[in-house]
Amino acid sequence: MAHILVIGAGRSADALIDYLAKAVQTYQWKMTVADVSTDLLTQKLAPYPHVKTLVFDIYNHSQATETIAKVDMVVSLLPASLHAEVAKYCLIHQKHLLTASYLSEEIKAMAKDVEEAGLIFLNEIGLDPGIDHMSAMQMIDEIKSQNGNIVSFKSYTGGLVAPEYDNNPWHYKFTWNPRNVILAGKGGTAQYIENGQYKYIPYHQLFNQTDSLEVEGLGKFETYANRDSLKYRELYGLDHIPTMLRGTLRGDGYCSAWAVLVSLGLTSDDFEVDTKGMTYRTFTEAFFPETSAQSTVDKLASFIGKSADHEIIQKIAWAGLLDDIPIPVKGSPAFILQHLLEQKWKLEDNDKDMIVMQHQFEYQLTNQTKYAKTSDLVVLGDENHTAMAKTVGLPLAIAAKLILLGKINLKGVFIPTLKEIYAPVMAELLQLGIEFKERQTQLA
Ligand SMILES: NC(=O)c1ccc[n+]([C@@H]2O[C@H](COP(=O)([O-])OP(=O)(O)OC[C@H]3O[C@@H](n4cnc5c(N)ncnc54)[C@H](O)[C@@H]3O)[C@@H](O)[C@H]2O)c1
Ligand SMILES: N[C@@H](CCCCN[C@@H](CCC(=O)O)C(=O)O)C(=O)O
Numbered sequence: 344m345a346h347i348l349v350i351g352a353g354r355s356a357d358a359l360i361d362y363l364a365k366a367v368q369t370y371q372w373k374m375t376v377a378d379v380s381t382d383l384l385t386q387k388l389a390p391y392p393h394v395k396t397l398v399f400d401i402y403n404h405s406q407a408t409e410t411i412a413k414v415d416m417v418v419s420l421l422p423a424s425l426h427a428e429v430a431k432y433c434l435i436h437q438k439h440l441l442t443a444s445y446l447s448e449e450i451k452a453m454a455k456d457v458e459e460a461g462l463i464f465l466n467e468i469g470l471d472p473g474i475d476h477m478s479a480m481q482m483i484d485e486i487k488s489q490n491g492n493i494v495s496f497k498s499y500t501g502g503l504v505a506p507e508y509d510n511n512p513w514h515y516k517f518t519w520n521p522r523n524v525i526l527a528g529k530g531g532t533a534q535y536i537e538n539g540q541y542k543y544i545p546y547h548q549l550f551n552q553t554d555s556l557e558v559e560g561l562g563k564f565e566t567y568a569n570r571d572s573l574k575y576r577e578l579y580g581l582d583h584i585p586t587m588l589r590g591t592l593r594g595d596g597y598c599s600a601w602a603v604l605v606s607l608g609l610t611s612d613d614f615e616v617d618t619k620g621m622t623y624r625t626f627t628e629a630f631f632p633e634t635s636a637q638s639t640v641d642k643l644a645s646f647i648g649k650s651a652d653h654e655i656i657q658k659i660a661w662a663g664l665l666d667d668i669p670i671p672v673k674g675s676p677a678f679i680l681q682h683l684l685e686q687k688w689k690l691e692d693n694d695k696d697m698i699v700m701q702h703q704f705e706y707q708l709t710n711q712t713k714y715a716k717t718s719d720l721v722v723l724g725d726e727n728h729t730a731m732a733k734t735v736g737l738p739l740a741i742a743a744k745l746i747l748l749g750k751i752n753l754k755g756v757f758i759p760t761l762k763e764i765y766a767p768v769m770a771e772l773l774q775l776g777i778e779f780k781e782r783q784t785q786l787a
């Protein structure tokens with residue numbers, strides 16, 4: 344009887360738990376959900392009495408050894424930095440591993456051992472990364488099957504708030520691990536290629552060098568470059584493509600206001616602020632350069648070179664960063680900002696979120712005809728699950744099921760760019776309502 348261990352019952356885990364809890368009944372498998380938080384487990388697993396819960400810390404060596412040794416497959420929905428720890432146990436105890444996270448160098452280095460052990464460590468099978476790779480590969484393989492030469496590929500994803508519930512000036516609410524949202528872009532210089540020219544955007548410029556795009560029925564969004572797009576050229580079989588970019592979508596005005604927080608240093612995570620006696624206003628002021636301006640608003644206006652009623656200042660004020668409210672936590676500027684924004688950008692119980700993904704292709708057929716093809720995905724949260732939990736959890740859960748059923752039979756470390764993985768997963772996602780809408784136009 345196969346036994347699945349899910350580690351991490353946080354924001355992105357709900358739809359996966361629901362899907363796998365049903366699958367284990369169908370196939371008479373066993374399932375355990377483990378997390379450090381007793382409250383989360385009690386609250387989230389109450390509807391599934393047949394699923395075992397375990398208060399668990401991956402850093403507890405004897406507990407991790409005993410728990411992972413007993414199962415057949417581990418699905419890790421821990422914060423991304425902890426997957427490598429899980430992977431070590433999976434390799435020692437010969438268990439399959441799935442994550443929705445970017446493939447780390449540590450896990451990549453295990454590839455040979457994983458293959459020799461007859462295991463699969465499948466990473467990047469969530470939304471972005473995940474559905475973006477799988478849907479892109481579906482389209483790339485289809486265009487290639489017509490002998491099309493792809494000259495441009497851009498792909499954008501945003502985890503956003505649904506328009507009806509968009510009631511703050513940032514047009515954003517947290518739907519997944521907030522720390523990662525605060526630290527977005529900090530992992531390294533964003534890289535992509537445009538018309539054959541390499542582009543490098545360091546973190547301090549990331550939210551200044553933005554673009555915009557239109558999604559039918561939803562209007563305009565801002566975009567910023569997402570990590571290293573260059574490495575996906577080879578992984579997508581587009582080695583010589585002159586334009587390739589993966590980007591993130593945000594609502595109007597988000598990036599320019601976030602760029603100010605970045606340039607002030609409020610997303611720094613490398614030192615601790617002594618918050619004793621400090622309010623959010625004095626905390627923010629501590630990052631301003633010397634100025635003759637008197638009020639905090641005027642100092643901020645002088646820093647950004649805009650008028651005191653500019654929308655950037657309105658956003659920063661709305662966030663509470665200019666309030667004379669004592670800071671109740673200690674930590675890095677990023678931690679303090681996260682603590683504040685977790686209150687301001689909270690997805691309330693009745694709020695619904697929205698995932699928007701857009702792929703843009705340009706390609707040429709052998710008869711020299713050029714086409715532009717756009718493919719849009721819009722997924723809304725519902726009363727059961729956020730759109731983020733659906734789009735992260737369902738691909739992971741479907742892949743876990745297909746591996747245990749022997750329908751995905753690859754051995755080694757993978758991301759879901761191979762047809763053996765993306766075709767069955769995308770087919771089932773379509774049945775579950777995750778459907779892209781394509782448009783094609785002939786170019787002059
Ligand atoms: N590919 C994608 O599109 C995508 C999207 C969202 C999230 N993710 C990834 O999925 C993972 C889960 O994201 P999330 O939004 O649910 O995050 P989350 O912060 O809401 O959940 C993480 C969970 O891990 C638990 N945890 C933390 N430390 C632990 C430890 N030492 N031992 C055991 N449990 C521990 C926490 O209690 C929490 O419940 C993250 O790695 C995130 O980066 C990927
Ligand atoms: N780029 C979008 C969607 C992000 C979904 C989360 N993906 C994580 C994956 C991190 C990981 O677990 O390795 C990310 O940071 O991009 C947006 O920001 O709105």
